[in-house]
Amino acid sequence: MLKLSKYVLYDIVRSKIILAYTLFLFLVSFSLFNMEENSSKAIMSLLTIILIVVPMISMIFTTIHYYNSYEFIELMLSQPMSRRKILLSEYAGVSVSLLSSFLIGVGIPILVYSPDAIGFSFLFTGGALTLVFTSLAFLTSVIARDKARGIGFALLLWFYFALIYDGLILLILFTFSDYPLEKLTLVLTALNPIDLGRISIMLKMDVSALMGYTGALYKDFFGSGSGILFTVGIMFLWIILPLWGALRIFKKKDL
């Protein structure tokens, strides 16, 4: 299994796309840290970019990779290896390469300019988002039959988490504005990994004061030990559940 992962990883690195991605992240973060007058402002701008780019690239790259290695996967299936192992090695290969891209591209600038609690939680969030959306992409790829549909599906899902979900929250907030919604918004935002990542970082920064009463409530919650555990737990579920679903479907699937 390890051998297979290694092979997948080698294959990905050779394609150079991942190198371009690393370089892109590196240049963006480096220039933001140089442009903005203080590191917290840079982190704020970087956050906006990362929250869009990381999920999108993770999903699209994973989907394309999956369909491109379709023949390879079929070949592997003819070998005495369980389907579970094959898919997991693919997952390991893709996620390790994307994760290291992120950790190198964004991690190095952060270690240089902002090696503090905010910086580390930023790296955690970015890393978790990479893994979450890689998992999700595996799920959609396994479900969809052809490449075009798979990419479309992946993009739609990305669009949903990055944009539509927040629109729905806004809709709910306005529809039920007569009710006390502080706790509801807390739960709803926690159910979207992108929102969860954004809020858990923002609450560590000065900007959280702008979030007013709701923000204060959030801060009480996310600032506590159980809040941190909760964030990590939800992210973990978002990684495990789609992957588990993908495995189940892949096992039964007629390839």
Next chain:
Amino acid sequence: MKTAMITALISLLVFASCSTQVEPFKYGTDICYNCKMGIIDPKFGGELVTKKGKNYKFDDVGCMVRYLKSGLLEQKDIAQTAVINFEKQNDFINVNKAIFAASDAIRSPMNFNAAAFSSKDAADKFLADKPGKELNWNELYNKIE
């Protein structure tokens, strides 16, 4: 399936969080809904809770009366109308059970100068050595313009 689940979840949360209890004041953090002043004097204040579970906090019973009179909130939507006991911080008394002492010896945050007590005895005792008079909720409500 997913939509159904989300809908179920939302309705559950909305109605679960629908408690109509008064919420204790967080002094130094909460602000008065009417005058926007920070709530800090533990002897005064009031709170409205709507039937849908929203809380409105006030730093002075006068601010609460003014807000009620503004008509922004309809009487039929209100589940609780409570005032702070002058003698005990964060102890809420239903307005209809409260006895108010109106006296110029009292300096309330918004200058309405009325204090709420849980019993007539307490108000009597308080007013024993001060000018002023006792009012019930309706009298106080009508007195404040």
Next chain:
Amino acid sequence: MLRLILILPTIIYCIPTFAKTIVVGKNQSITTIRKAVEIAKNKDSILVLPGIYKEGNIVINKSLTLAGQNFPILDGENKYEIFTVSGSDITIKGFQFQNSGSSAMNDYASVKVIDAKNIFVENNKVINAYFGIHFSNSSYVTIRNNTITGSPAMEQTTGNGIHLWKCNHALIENNRISGHRDGIYFEFVTESMIRNNYSTKNIRYGIHFMFSHYNSYFDNTFNDNGAGVAVMYSHNVTMERNTFEQNWGASSYGILLKDISDSRIQHNSFLKNSVGIHMEGSSRIEISQNIFKENGWAIKVQASCDDNNFYQNNFYGNSFEISTNGTMMLNKFYNNYWDKYEGYDRNKDGIGDVPYHPVSMYSMIVEENPNALILLRSFMVSLLDKAEKAIPSLTPENLIDDKPMLKPNKL
């Protein structure tokens, strides 16, 4: 002879005014301030030598000058109000007041002045008091160079640093106030001036005006209070050259204006406040030549405000510039500098040719439904703002600066 007759009354009149100085100290014939006050006559001075005096409550109702040498300590033992003053022409200077008592019903203070005139309270230190210096029903009072330090541990049971009720012609300058409820509190105070004070870490406001007209405050610094200054139910208040910084928190402001009219806010700096100015029910206020930098909201103007003018202000790096909860706007904005302005200037007169809309779509949403703040900095919010900028539809169309400056105003 005639001359003598003329002079004589003057001499006679003068004799009793030869003021004497009574010295109070451990090794003096008089060891307590109470005794000194008792035997003193009008216009006498009392000099208090260094030491610790625990005398409970001392009532002063003669025209005296009480001066401390090297800050003698007057301790209220957490039970007593230390000085209770009334009368006229009284000076209290050079003392250290500490541990004056607190009471739920009485506003105990270190120095309480009632029904008085021509009072000076200067160069004192007040430590751990309920109310620091408390004046009521007085006129022509000066409170100068005092340091008033409360103990923030007491939270909601602390009183105000300097508290004035029904006073007029007060001058409050060069004081340093921290750890109280409101740094300086005015209720029914008129024609008074507050200048050069430093107010920090007070639980509620740096200065608080209630029903107080014709007052001015300038050159003060308000740093890290619950909120900077609250001006409520007053008119003709002048606010100039003050610095409001770091009033940062969920319900914090630089200035809170509520039912204010005919006032001026000029040449102030607002740095890093959650909200620079929050105004409600305010009319005829001139807000000009101020700097708003890196605030959450520079100015929140509620729909209940009218006839206010905002001009020649400079706005830099504020998350929200102007926000409002109404669609009608009865206030004027002109010649301000907005760092987010992207227009052009073809005739090179320094004024942009395209009007500037300082209200963003998201700020309108948040005003309507504060819970929506949870979407701050999300992708959807930035898209919404971009869309609204391209096709304005929800933001008030007459809330515009039609003469925005291309370069910051020189202040």
